Amino acid sequence: MDKIRLRFAPSPTGALHIGGVRTALYNYLLARKEGGTFVLRIEDTDQSRYVPGAEDYIINALKWLGMEPDEGPGFGGEYGPYRQSERKDIYQKYTQQLIDQGDAYYAFDTAEELEQARQKDVTFKYDAGARMQMRNSLSMKPEEVEKAMAEGLPYVIRLKVPDSETVLFTDVIREEVAFDTAELDDKVLLKADGMPTYHMANIVDDHLMKITHVIRGEEWLSSTAHHVLLYRFLGWEDEMPTFAHLPLILKPSPESYLNKSTTPVLAKRMAQEFARRQPDEAKGYESKAENLALQAFQDKKNLTTHLKEKDKDDAQKAAFKAFLKSALYGKLSKRDGDRLGFPVFPLSWEGETAEDSFIGFREYGFLPEATLNFLALLGWNPGDEREMFDKAALIDAFSLERVNKAGTKFNIDKARWFNQQYIIKSDNAYLAEQLRPMLKEKGYAPDEVFLLQFIELMKERAVTLPDFVENGYYFFERPRGYEEKMIKKRWKPERHTLFTELVDGLEQLPDFSAEAIKASSEAFMEKHGLKFGEVLPMLRLANAGTMKGPAVFEMMELLGKEEVSQRMRSAFNAFDDIAQS
């Protein structure tokens, strides 16, 4: 059997969404598992949505996760070019073939006319029933068509969907799926600007690039019947690729994050976003919107009931309810990251505005290995109880048959857990590499030995990379403040002198090791009849300012004698003030 060939075919309209990354991953995994080829194809047929930099972003994201394409723009391959905008004439040729065969036709309807038709009838479909009423080469006389063409009237080419037959295809994940062509519309194949639509381009390219498996999101399931028709008309049905439609990644359910503290914030944010995105409907409705959201959120058990549109709703209310519904439920979207405070993109994206800029998993502090592992399990499982998988294990275990059918709600907590696990088992030197830039940004430049020990001490206490810096900042600078509660409870100003004696003792230590510090502290405690609980918290607080952190004596060893002594002497003065306040 020939080697399998898979493709990831994103469109360069901005940052690559996490769902797209997972699609790429499944394509990549299957290609690697079967010793096949992983192709990257850029679907840039919509010039109006083209965003410069998006293609680089896609490639960088794939590289970050270790999924380099075997073929693609900049990667070589014998089936190029791999950008659809560079393949225009190829599509035109095949579209012409369909015209000649009578399987496609010219249509001259303007955007306005189509818009009107849809407005008159919401269920309007450009199909066998409607096409003779429209302006196209089927309804017009040949000479009218010729005249229109001669005049240079803009036209599109549409697929002539057969009247009434059943299109059946097999999906690896969903098994048999059937569509009646009577339900299908005459999809545009070639747009007025001469560019193909997705439907035409993807069939032609998949065939020409000898793609054997099409793994894509479920949003494509509905148009697959059109695609089958296209394969048939082009005479390629026998070599049609295997289809696999992936379950979608969904937003977390509102019930999981709505609580007393998030409710008011989210209600306000929703009202503001509504005002920004739909200014006309929102005009003068801002405060009412916030109230409505607040009420609905507070009664989260009946949230869907609150959002149901009622007959007596005015237009603004209905519009806001619809907006809320789409913001709260459904496919995970780029806005959800901002709204809920977690990344939905692999890498950060700098858009034109802050509105259009998003943080990535990388910048949020995720390790690529963890991101990959987490993503792989979003809709797939190995069939046993393992869940920690490196790339090689993933390649070994992956199969399309074990991909789920149902949509998967995004769960940031599980993602964070994965990241924590990966941080714990990562090499300190590797983590040091990741941490260096973050440290530098804060103005910290520890030497390598110090950094490695710092990581060793902190790695079990970090969920994301920035946690190292945020929770362990006091390794690089003096404590910014002291946790007062413990001081008020435990610090006795009359013991100030006593504690100074402890510092004196520590300063005499020839070897400032954790063991020596411990021994010296224990001797001190014994001499003065003090308990661990009376001394250790003070040592911790004096050096770190917080009660959270690694073992005290090890922390002190890393800080060094000089630093510890200074920190403690000045801390005790501060403790006196706090205790007396």
Next chain:
RNA sequence: GGCCCGUUCGUCUAGGGGUUAGGACGCCAGGUUUUCAUCCUGGUAGCACGGGUUCGAAUCCCGUACGGGCUACCA
């Protein structure tokens, strides 16, 4: 609205005629660590509903409900 797809703990899922319905995250409790975290132990909680088929249904069939996708000269 129409068409298509789906539904097992709060979430991700295993299980596909006879199971004490298993695991993971989260949460709760206990232990270890005189902090925090890690780690260990335990607990919490689930087959959407209604009909069939069957000796027996979470599992098969039909319907309902609910969720999702599509319904562009976007992909």
